Amino acid sequence: MTAANGGRVDPPTGRPPAARRSLRRAFGTFATGVTVVTVGGEQPHGMTANSFTPVSLDPPLVLVCVDKSTVMHTCLDNTPVFGVSVLAAGHSELALYFADSRRPVGLGEFAGIAAVSGERTGVPMIEDALAWFECELWQKYDGGDHTIVVGRLLSFAQPAADRALLFHNGRFSATGPDREVLP
Ligand SMILES: Cc1cc2nc3c(=O)[nH]c(=O)nc-3n(C[C@H](O)[C@H](O)[C@H](O)COP(=O)(O)O)c2cc1C
Numbered sequence: 001m002t003a004a005n006g007g008r009v010d011p012p013t014g015r016p017p018a019a020r021r022s023l024r025r026a027f028g029t030f031a032t033g034v035t036v037v038t039v040g041g042e043q044p045h046g047m048t049a050n051s052f053t054p055v056s057l058d059p060p061l062v063l064v065c066v067d068k069s070t071v072m073h074t075c076l077d078n079t080p081v082f083g084v085s086v087l088a089a090g091h092s093e094l095a096l097y098f099a100d101s102r103r104p105v106g107l108g109e110f111a112g113i114a115a116v117s118g119e120r121t122g123v124p125m126i127e128d129a130l131a132w133f134e135c136e137l138w139q140k141y142d143g144g145d146h147t148i149v150v151g152r153l154l155s156f157a158q159p160a161a162d163r164a165l166l167f168h169n170g171r172f173s174a175t176g177p178d179r180e181v182l183p
Helices: 017-027 071-077 089-097 106-110
Strands: 035-039 045-049 053-057 060-067 081-086 115-117 124-126 131-143 146-157 165-168 171-174
Touching: 035 060, 035 071, 035 124, 045 060, 045 071, 045 089, 045 106, 060 071, 060 131, 071 146, 081 124, 081 146, 089 165, 089 171, 124 131
Parallel strands: none
Antiparallel strands: 035 045, 035 081, 053 060, 060 146, 081 131, 115 124, 131 146, 165 171
């Protein structure tokens, strides 16, 4: 890894901002799918996350890495259950919405979003997602500026069969023989 040190230091990491940007670019070469992590209750909330990883079949575990500065991080301190919806190729706008800090909070956040309540948790799940995972908190691990949140599955389903939304080098695309770059 190369990083130019311009003499300025970014307090959270001790690294200069240029190094932080170049590390982010290097991480971004790892192509992923895209999910929306959700919590329910009186203040439902959703957050786009590409750090989702299936972990274990027995017991059935998944993980997501949640930035400690996010609203979602606070939400996950206050609820034992959460949902993960795996996004389809047509969901790039939805992914941008749930990554936009200007989106409304509370019930208004899901106004106009096609979501259904998870059977086991009541957590909002994206209606035409490729997969749903309803989870109860299994374990949390410190992951630097993120927390690694491991969930044990309470239920899963595959509501839609479609191409997957991908995230690579900071851009959305889709699986399939003719990969197209989406806006
Ligand atoms: C494609 C994509 C993937 C993202 N993945 C993650 C992730 O895995 N973990 C995370 O904490 N933030 C991730 N983010 C950033 C959050 O979605 C974004 O900071 C969001 O506004 C946080 O919401 P909140 O603070 O309202 O909870 C991602 C953003 C995008 C566009």
